[in-house]
Amino acid sequence: MNAVRLSLPIFFIVVSLVLAILTLQLPHAQLGNPYGPMYFPLVVSVGLFLFSVIDLIKTRHYFGKENEDLKALLKKETLFTLGIILALCLLYTIIFERLGFFLSTVIFLAAIMFFLNGKKKWLLNIIVTLVVAGSSWYVFSYLLEISLP
Amino acid sequence: MDLSFVLDGLWTALQPINLLWLIIGAILGTIVGILPGLGPATGVAVLIPLTFGMEPVSALILMAAIYYGALFGGSRSSILINTPGDGSSIAATFDGYPMTKNGQAGQAMSIAAMASLIGGVMAIFGFIFLAIPLANFALNFGPAEYLFLFFFALSAVVALSLGNMVKGFITMFLGLGISTIGIDLQSGVHRHTFDIPHFTEGISFVVIIIGIYAIGEVLYNMFANKQPKDVDSSKIGHKWFTKDQWKRSLGPILRSGPIGFFLGVLPGSGGTISSLLAYSAEKQISKNKKQFGKGAVEGLVAPESANSSAAVGSLIPMLTMAIPGSGTTAVMLGALVMIGITPGPLLFENSPDLVWTLINSMFIGNIILVIINIAMVGVLVKILKTPPRVLYPIVLVLSFIGAYTLGYSTIDFYILIIAGVIGLFMRLLDYPVVPLILALIVGGEMEQNLRRALVIYDQPVDMLFASPITIVLALLTLLSLSYPLLIKLVKRTSRNKDHTADV
Numbered sequence: 007m008n009a010v011r012l013s014l015p016i017f018f019i020v021v022s023l024v025l026a027i028l029t030l031q032l033p034h035a036q037l038g039n040p041y042g043p044m045y046f047p048l049v050v051s052v053g054l055f056l057f058s059v060i061d062l063i064k065t066r067h068y069f070g071k072e073n074e075d076l077k078a079l080l081k082k083e084t085l086f087t088l089g090i091i092l093a094l095c096l097l098y099t100i101i102f103e104r105l106g107f108f109l110s111t112v113i114f115l116a117a118i119m120f121f122l123n124g125k126k127k128w129l130l131n132i133i134v135t136l137v138v139a140g141s142s143w144y145v146f147s148y149l150l151e152i153s154l155p
Numbered sequence: 156m157d158l159s160f161v162l163d164g165l166w167t168a169l170q171p172i173n174l175l176w177l178i179i180g181a182i183l184g185t186i187v188g189i190l191p192g193l194g195p196a197t198g199v200a201v202l203i204p205l206t207f208g209m210e211p212v213s214a215l216i217l218m219a220a221i222y223y224g225a226l227f228g229g230s231r232s233s234i235l236i237n238t239p240g241d242g243s244s245i246a247a248t249f250d251g252y253p254m255t256k257n258g259q260a261g262q263a264m265s266i267a268a269m270a271s272l273i274g275g276v277m278a279i280f281g282f283i284f285l286a287i288p289l290a291n292f293a294l295n296f297g298p299a300e301y302l303f304l305f306f307f308a309l310s311a312v313v314a315l316s317l318g319n320m321v322k323g324f325i326t327m328f329l330g331l332g333i334s335t336i337g338i339d340l341q342s343g344v345h346r347h348t349f350d351i352p353h354f355t356e357g358i359s360f361v362v363i364i365i366g367i368y369a370i371g372e373v374l375y376n377m378f379a380n381k382q383p384k385d386v387d388s389s390k391i392g393h394k395w396f397t398k399d400q401w402k403r404s405l406g407p408i409l410r411s412g413p414i415g416f417f418l419g420v421l422p423g424s425g426g427t428i429s430s431l432l433a434y435s436a437e438k439q440i441s442k443n444k445k446q447f448g449k450g451a452v453e454g455l456v457a458p459e460s461a462n463s464s465a466a467v468g469s470l471i472p473m474l475t476m477a478i479p480g481s482g483t484t485a486v487m488l489g490a491l492v493m494i495g496i497t498p499g500p501l502l503f504e505n506s507p508d509l510v511w512t513l514i515n516s517m518f519i520g521n522i523i524l525v526i527i528n529i530a531m532v533g534v535l536v537k538i539l540k541t542p543p544r545v546l547y548p549i550v551l552v553l554s555f556i557g558a559y560t561l562g563y564s565t566i567d568f569y570i571l572i573i574a575g576v577i578g579l580f581m582r583l584l585d586y587p588v589v590p591l592i593l594a595l596i597v598g599g600e601m602e603q604n605l606r607r608a609l610v611i612y613d614q615p616v617d618m619l620f621a622s623p624i625t626i627v628l629a630l631l632t633l634l635s636l637s638y639p640l641l642i643k644l645v646k647r648t649s650r651n652k653d654h655t656a657d658v
Contacts, residue, residue: 032344
């Protein structure tokens with residue numbers, strides 16, 4: 007649990023360092039002050055770094071304290087569920103433009119619906135998948151004239 | 156005030172197409188508010204694509220209707236199942252749910268709807284009298300004034316992440332950091348774009364908002380044990396409140412409306428704080444203190460009235476100065492920019508028709524919402540029973556469509572997923588979201604104004620003394636940053652006094 011608590015402050019420290027390094031590598035501006043584009047991101051990265059370090063130090067106060075949500079997160083089945091959902095989101099990202107909106111959405115929705123609701127509710131899963139994919143395709147492509155792949 | 160603008164606005168708001176969008180928005184908002192785990196911010200975020208291709212005025216009407224509709228809906232689930240749709244309807248659970256347990260769910264919902272209506276209408280009058288002078292005032296702002304306004308808005312939002320100021324600063328700096336991605340408008344230098352053309356114009360804050368709110372919310376609800384309880388439709392009781400309940404409610408409703416409105420106007424405070432404050436204020440002055448928490452109607456209507464008027468109040472800084480004070484108004488700001496409406500002081504000068512149509516539509520919308528909420532109690536209860544495992548996959552798909560329509564690139568999908576995971580962890584570890592979003596939105600403008608001001612004024616100190624406005628804003632910034640310290644001091648002093656008295 008403590009590792010999760012430390013994860014965000016450490017992540018933010020890394021982000022601040024990356025931001026600072028990237029900013030220092032920026033090319034000089036041809037117009038106006040050559041260092042103009044660097045000031046603001048540098049101040050931001052220093053601020054982010056300082057407050058993240060303070061946060062990291064303060065985190066130890068929470069060590070050993072119970073947190074229901076963190077407990078639930080760290081259960082194996084939760085991690086499995088979240089892992090599968092995120093993996094399906096990534097899959098949807100990859101196939102969205104390749105297979106087109108309708109087909110990819112049907113695959114994505116059906117996969118998530120069957121994963122969450124099981125095979126027993128197959129009819130509900132199929133109906134929701136087809137109705138949502140079909141109606142959103144109709145609404146966005148035809149009614150709102152938004153070009154979907 | 157030119158009366159013809161008011162009448163023109165009323166005429167436009169009453170056009171069948173606008174009325175239709177208003178009703179659709181009110182119904183969608185109510186549904187979104189009722190559904191467990193979906194707050195107004197998520198609702199507006201997920202439904203943004205609906206506004207594309209619409210007339211700007213219709214889009215604004217639709218979004219505002221979804222916003223206050225979601226607030227109405229949020230209190231339904233608070234009253235019926237003790238589960239607030241979002242922060243601003245937490246206070247409605249204190250006495251709303253006990254009323255349901257006493258067999259008065261129908262009455263609780265109808266009187267809550269009336270309280271929201273009256274609170275909303277009071278705030279609309281406040282909007283008329285405050286927004287336009289404020290917009291005119293803001294027309295005089297130069298770079299230094301804007302810079303200090305941003306400082307104040309950000310510090311207020313950070314300070315209001317009570318007890319979490321360090322985390323508030325972190326998320327604020329993170330938002331400012333993300334806002335630096337893209338081409339630097341003053342020099343043309345590409346910053347942190349990793350040679351990805353899509354990043355040249357920066358990362359769309361709406362995508363990040365959808366990710367944090369919608370995807371983060373879905374992921375959180377996958378394991379948080381907050382499944383809604385079942386509602387017995389037969390135990391709703393009478394639909395209409397009694398004369399006695401009305402008599403007891405009128406005072407609290409009228410007192411709480413202004414509290415909500417003024418807190419709503421301040422950046423960051425929004426519905427949650429105003430409804431909690433209205434509740435505790437009403438409890439303080441009530442003769443039946445002991446009834447509070449056991450189903451006192453005063454304890455339900457006060458936060459409802461405050462909540463509704465805070466929603467209207469929070470539109471003021473968003474529309475007049477493009478500073479959103481809450482997650483939902485931040486989403487609305489993003490959506491408005493997407494459809495070609497640029498909020499800011501010039502909006503009131505260049506498009507008074509748009510503003511007046513919105514005001515008139517808010518009047519009509521609030522009345523429609525009362526009708527929907529009272530007449531359709533049975534249907535609303537059924538919506539509450541929607542299985543989350545059917546709902547969340549749909550929210551995921553709508554989020555992806557929303558992100559795609561913003562930039563027509565699946566790169567935004569990656570950002571959406573990353574923002575969702577970060578949003579989940581931020582929620583689990585109590586990092587406030589609003590400072591991140593506000594910083595993300597104002598970051599670009601803030602930097603530009605800072606650099607312009609540095610060109611105009613030789614010394615940074617000169618910026619501070621540029622005008623009385625900058626001095627006042629700087630003082631407000633200091634005050635808001637020291638506010639948590641002051642609260643601590645006051646608490647400690649009163650504790651010491653109590654201790655001395657005990658001895």
